[in-house]
Amino acid sequence: MPVQSVYPMLEKLLPLVRKPVQYVGGEVNSVVKDWNAADVRWALLYPDAYEVGLPNQGVQILYELLNEQEGILAERTYSVWPDLEALMREHGLPQFTVDAHRPVRAFDVLGVSFATELGYTNLLTALDLAGIPLEAAARGDEDPIVLAGGHAAFNPEPIAEFIDGAVLGDGEQAVLAISEEIRAFRQQNSTGGRDALLMRLATRCGVYVPGFYDVVYLADGTIGSVAPNRPGVPRTVGKHTVTDLDSWPYPSKPLVPVAESVHERVSVEIFRGCTRGCRFCQAGMITRPVRERSITTIGKMTEAGLASSGFAEVGLLSLSSADHTEINEICTDLADRYEGKNTGLSLPSTRVDAFNITLANELSRNGRRSGLTFAPEGGTDRIRKVINKMVTEEDLIKTVSTAYANGWRQVKLYFMCGLPTETDEDVLAIARVAHRVIEAGRAASGRRDIRCTVSIGGFVPKPHTPFQWAAQCDHETVDARLKALGAAMRADRGYGSSIGYRYHDGKPSIIEGLLSRGDRRVAQVIRAVWEDGGRFDGWSEYFSYERWADCAAKILAEYGVDLDWYTTRERGYAEILPWDHLDAGLERDWLWQDWLASIDPDGAAEVEDCRWTPCFECGACSTTGTQIEIGPTGARLLPLTVLGRG
C-alpha cells in the first residue's frame, strides 16, 4: 500500500486552528528520505505540543543518528492541540509526521520520548489518532512496535499495557541494535509474527517488554512479585549506557523551527550523568556514571550546530555544567572564538558552589547579561543537608553578591516544597534568604533596582532515588506553605517589590506522584481520564485535578488502594516497588542507606561528589560495566578561520 502525504487534507484544516505553522514541517535540517529506499522506519513522538517537543534533545539525537544510516528513515510527530484533534477525527485525518506528513501507523516503530509522566494522556491521543490499538496486546503485525524511552521510562508500569516495550537509558546504540534486529527479522520472513519480534527485542536488544512479565498483588495491595511469564526473558532489565560520548556527537544539525519554540539555541550536551548525589534528583541518579565530552568535541559540535542552523545562541547543557573538568577552558575558548560574532553562550544549570564569576564573564562577553539561575532547592542549611545539596546560605549570598557586583541585575532561585522532614520554618526561611539576596545585591551593586525571582514547586518522590520510599507531602500542606511564603516575602515592603514569586500548586504534583510511582493498575486511571477528555496534563489550562482524583477514586477502590496510597504513603524496605525489576545501575541497598542517612533524626549525613572524592559504591559503575569518564584532556580550542562565505 503506497504511503502518501496527508498534507493536502491537512492544509484545508490549518486555517481553522491555532498556530497552524507548527504542523507544516519543512524546518531547516529536517530530513525527508525516500520511503521506499528504507527498510526500517521510525516515527519519533514527543507527546507534547510542538513548541515543547521540537527542541527536545533526545528526539533530535535519535532523529539525526537514524537518518544518517543507510536503509533507515526517521520522522517526527508531536501532540496536536485539541482543536486540530477534533478536526482530524471529523475528517478522518490520522496522526501524521511533520517531516513528510506521513501517517504514523505506516512506520515500523513508534518511539515515544517521555521527559515527564504528564504526557501519558497525550500518548493515548496519538495512538488513537494513528489508528493503533491502545492496548499492546490487541496490536497486530501491521501496527508499529510502540517503544517508550526517556526518564519516565524508568518506571513505565503505569503505561505498561499501552506500550510494547521500553528502552531504559541512552538510546543511541539501542536504536541501532533494534533497527538491525527488525531488519534481520524481516529478512527471515517475519517468522513468528509480532510476538517473535518482541521476543528478539527482549532477549537481544535489552528492551523491556512488559507483556512478558506478570505482576501479582498481595491482599494489602502491595506487589507480591513481578516475574517473567516465559523462559528466556531476563528477571531484571538493565539500562543502556553509551560510553565515549565523543563518538556520538549528536545533534550537530539542530532542527530550526519556523514556529516559536521554548528554546531557540544550539544545545550542546557537555556531559551526561551526574555525581553530585542530590537525593531528590532522578535525572542525576539514573544517568550515572558521568561521561564527559572533550573540549575538542564540544568545540566541533558548537561550530557545526551554529553553521547549520543560524541560531544566535549556544547552550552548554548537562545536569550541572560548571562541574565539567574543563569548564573554564571551554567557556574561555568559546567566548574567544565567537567574540564579535553576536553569538550568546549560556550555561543553564550551574550549582551555586561551582559557579564562578570568571565563567559568568566569559559567558556574557558575547551577549547580554541575562539572568542567572541557581537551585538551592531548600530554604535552610538543615533541609539542604537532607537532600544532599551541599550549599550553605553563605555560599549562596557570596555568589549572588559577586554576580550583582559584576553587573548582573536578575537572579532566579529554584526551590521545592514538600521535601522529606520539611517543616513550615524550612519554607518560610526562603523569604529570609530572598531578602538577604536583595540586601546583598543592593550593597554589592550600589543600586536598588536589582531583582530576585523565587520559583517553587511541589516535590515529587521519584523511582530509583533514595527518596523513592518517601511519603509525598499532601497538597493542602504544600499549598499552605506556599501561601505563607508568598505573604512572608511581600511582608517587608522594603524588599517586596524587588522579589518575584512564581509557584506551582500542590495538586498537579500529587497526580505526577501517582504516575511516577504508580504500578500497572494506574493504567486504567490514565485510560479513564483520557476517555473523559484529559489532555496536555502538563499545561495548567488543561490539567484538571478533579478529573484525575475522581477517576482514581473510582478505579482504585476496586483494588483496595487509592490516590493517597500511591503518593503520601511511606514505603518500607521490604515492599516490592513497581520498578524493582528495572535496574538503573544503583544498588537498592545503597539507595536505602542513603534514604536512612537523609532522615536521620540527628541530622542528615552528606555524601560527597565522586568526581572529586573517592567512590562510595552506589553501584552505577560496577553494574553497568562502565566507568566515570572525565577529563581534563588539556586541549584548547583553536580560533576558527572563516574562509570567505556569502
Added chain:
Amino acid sequence: MRFASHRDVARAIERGVRKAGVPVAYSAGFSPHPRISYAGGAPTGAASEAEYLEISLTRRCEPASLGRSLDEALPDGIDVVEVAEVDGKSAGLRLEASKWEVLMPGVAADAAQRAVGAFLATPSIVVERLTSKGMRKLDARAAVLALSADRHVGPEQAAGCAILRMVVQQMTPAVRPDDILTALAQFSAPAPAAPPVVTRLWQGPMEELGPIDEVAAEAGMATTDTLADEPVVARQKDLQ
C-alpha cells in the same frame, strides 16, 4: 509558509542570514539586532510571491551569489526570488500597490461577479476592523484600483470556484484582502465553504502598474467607473 506569521518569517530570515554567513550589520546598543527591515508584510494566512526586505551589510556582496546562499539557508517555503543592491542614500522600496489573488472555495463565479460589480459601482464602502488599538474604520472601496472575479482553473479540488483578482493601493491604515471580502459580503457575495486562500502576487510602485485601465484589461479585470449611492458599513474582527 502561508501559516507563518510575520514574526515567524522574520525570525527564519534572521537565521538564514546567519547560516548563510551574510555579512549583516548589527544595530548598536545594549541588545544588538541584525539590521533587516521589512516593508508591507502580508497578513498571517496569506501566502506571498512578493515580499520585500532590506538587509544592511558591512561590506559589499555580489547580489546573485548572496541570493543563492541565503535561499539555500532558508526553510522550505521561503525562497529568495531576486536580490538587488540598493544605494544607502536612495529612497528605498516604494511599495505603493499590491496584486492579490483570492480563492473562494465553494463560491460560484457568477455570484462572485455580481457582488464585484455592485462593489465597484459604490464609491465608498466603510468596514471596521478590530485592531490592537481598538475598532478602526477603513474605506475598503477607496483602496481598490481593480477587481474581478473569474472561474478558477486548476488541478485541485477548488477548481471551478470563484477566484478574485484585485489591485489594491497601499494606504494608511492598510486595507487588506479580508477587508475587501468583508465589504463584498454586503453585496450578497456568498460565504465560502472553507477559508479563502489569499496570495499576494506582486507589490511595487504605482508607475509599474501602468494606466489602470490597461492593467485591468490585460488581466481581464473589471475596473471602477460608475459612481453611486451611500456608503455601506460592515464589521469584521481582526483575525491576527
